[in-house]
Amino acid sequence: MEPVIRERSTQTNEAGRCAVLLPVLSELEGPLALIEAGASAGLCLYPDRYSYRYDTGDGIVSLDPPAGPSAVELPCRIDPVSVPRRLPEVVSRSGVDLNPLDAGDPAQVEWLEALVWPEHDARRTRLGTAAAIAAAEPPALLRGDLLETVPSLVAQAPRGSRIVVFHSAVLVYLEPDRRTRFVELMRSMPDVTWISNEGEHVLPSITGQLTGPISGRTVVAVDGVPRALVGPHGQSYEAL
DSSP: OOOOOOOOOOOOOOGGGHHHHHHHHTTOOSOEEEEEETOTTOGGGOTTSSEEEEEOSSOEEEEOOTTOOOSOEEEEEEOGGGOOOSOOOEEEEEEEESSOOOTTOHHHHHHHHHTSOTTOHHHHHHHHHHHHHHHHSOOEEEESOHHHHHHHHHHTSOTTSEEEEEEESOGGGSOHHHHHHHHHHHHTOTTEEEEEEEOTTTOHHHHTTOOSOOTTOEEEEETTEEEEEEOTTSOEEEEO
């Protein structure tokens, strides 16, 4: 029997998660140098290029880029006090992935679209539109191990920028000891803001600070402190 050669592996990229990262990104002063660990095609590196429609329960709060509404519109349920008031200024976009994808390659985008759940047509359409934005201004994505590569990306960030290392639903794919090493790495960088968005059992040092049920949501934390429970695809944000 001939060996099976795998040309692709399961790999997703959900731009909708920017809707739950934005409330914390919008609080950060200064131009931001964004670094994503586990970037895939880098679609979450463009929070300033998307439009947002936040449903507070009493109405919809719209937030658009300065140039006008984006082709990518992200809906999200949110508590009124957490609605962000501005989009961040982003001066650099970089990331690392074991297999970085090219948003300008139709075949690679089609693979990402194939991994979206069949009934999620809106997410599939959004992915293609977000990929077009990324392809027009490609991020600097490196192939490598995040523990080894993140420090070099931090060192290369533009001077005068606020460096933000973030990740969403990525550390779950690491062995527990490597997750611990990553947390230690982030805590060893005092000049870096660390934003995590991971599931209930991925970062015990963060979820151990919670007292209520997580109910299938992920936890957004800043520098190891939980800030919100959010929908895994960015569909809701509940401040803690």
